[in-house]
Amino acid sequence: MHLDWAKPMGLSFMFATAFLAVGLQLPETHQAPSTPTFRSKVELVRVAAVVRDRKGRFIQALGARDFEVLDGGERRSIVEFGYESDAISLALLFDASGSMEGRLRDAREAASHVLGWLDMRDESAVFTFDTRLDEIVPFTLGLSRLPLSLSAVTPFGATSLHDAIAQTAERTAKREGRRRAVAVFTDGNDTASHLRPEEVSAIASAIDVPVYVFGIVPSIDNPHAETASGSAWRSPLVGALADLAAWTGGRVLIASVPAERSIAARQMVDELRHQYFIAFESSGAPGWHQVEVRTRDRNLVVRTRSGYIVGQSRPDTF
Numbered sequence: 001m002h003l004d005w006a007k008p009m010g011l012s013f014m015f016a017t018a019f020l021a022v023g024l025q026l027p028e029t030h031q032a033p034s035t036p037t038f039r040s041k042v043e044l045v046r047v048a049a050v051v052r053d054r055k056g057r058f059i060q061a062l063g064a065r066d067f068e069v070l071d072g073g074e075r076r077s078i079v080e081f082g083y084e085s086d087a088i089s090l091a092l093l094f095d096a097s098g099s100m101e102g103r104l105r106d107a108r109e110a111a112s113h114v115l116g117w118l119d120m121r122d123e124s125a126v127f128t129f130d131t132r133l134d135e136i137v138p139f140t141l142g143l144s145r146l147p148l149s150l151s152a153v154t155p156f157g158a159t160s161l162h163d164a165i166a167q168t169a170e171r172t173a174k175r176e177g178r179r180r181a182v183a184v185f186t187d188g189n190d191t192a193s194h195l196r197p198e199e200v201s202a203i204a205s206a207i208d209v210p211v212y213v214f215g216i217v218p219s220i221d222n223p224h225a226e227t228a229s230g231s232a233w234r235s236p237l238v239g240a241l242a243d244l245a246a247w248t249g250g251r252v253l254i255a256s257v258p259a260e261r262s263i264a265a266r267q268m269v270d271e272l273r274h275q276y277f278i279a280f281e282s283s284g285a286p287g288w289h290q291v292e293v294r295t296r297d298r299n300l301v302v303r304t305r306s307g308y309i310v311g312q313s314r315p316d317t318f
Helices: 009-016 106-118 148-152 161-172 197-206 228-236 241-246 258-273
Strands: 001-002 044-050 067-071 074-075 079-081 089-093 124-130 132-141 179-186 211-215 250-256 275-281 287-295 302-303 305-308
Touching: 001 179, 044 067, 044 079, 067 079, 067 275, 079 302, 089 106, 089 258, 106 179, 106 211, 106 258, 132 161, 161 179, 161 197, 161 241, 161 305, 179 258, 197 241, 197 305, 211 241, 241 250, 250 258, 250 305, 258 275, 287 302
Parallel strands: 089 124, 089 179, 179 211, 211 250
Antiparallel strands: 001 132, 044 275, 044 302, 067 074, 067 287, 079 275, 124 132, 287 305
16 A cells, blocks of 8 residues: 655645744754644643653653643643553554665564564554555554565665655554554655655654654764764764654664664663653644643653644645
């Protein structure tokens, strides 16, 4: 199953008219996400939050009174709160473009580690993309192995990475009552997308689907490796894609060797298992709202999505 992004009235037309400019006070290294078209009102905003201490350990057993929510700088009362261990709904998205030649095997290995940390109550789907998105396996409970057909995929063509992430996040958002996320296995290159990273961030963060990017690159292109070249720090994996993931509540996990891929897989699944769920009433003012969730204990670190949209919703199709 696939969607062709080159159709008439496709992405280039839809998003040329869909995004608005919004002014937010952001760190200098981040760019504000653009805003999709108004179509429905948001009344109750739900966000998932991961809390760690300064040593990176998960913090459990916090209550609603331990949190503060700022909506555009204004405090909001928490009206719903939970820490239930809900099942996970995870989309595995593989970059099958030409730049991944020789790297898909490593990507499959990383994804196999991810599936190994899930259990029978969790569901997963498998997608590939180059300039179009293909559904290889629909959302399936207890998926423990990648399909054999994935081994036969030959990397080819240009890369519409940003478009693929946006569409996969939109599909994943429909999996209600679960801890939802998208795991992208890519070298980070994008050569053909209609969407910019900040536009993808707006879509994914507005529907509360964290995006985790597994950087499948050799050690020379891994900025955290001792053998990294100077150009590694100019990679999208530490620039635009890192911002995209952070805005959605996810992050980039660069994995160059088998041990790193195993560790990265467990880190992502652990984070999905250790989420607090917080709901608050929106202000009702139309447009993009920047959200900050923090604990009263300033020694703890909270990661969550960057904001939400009032008066508008994600696009129906991409």
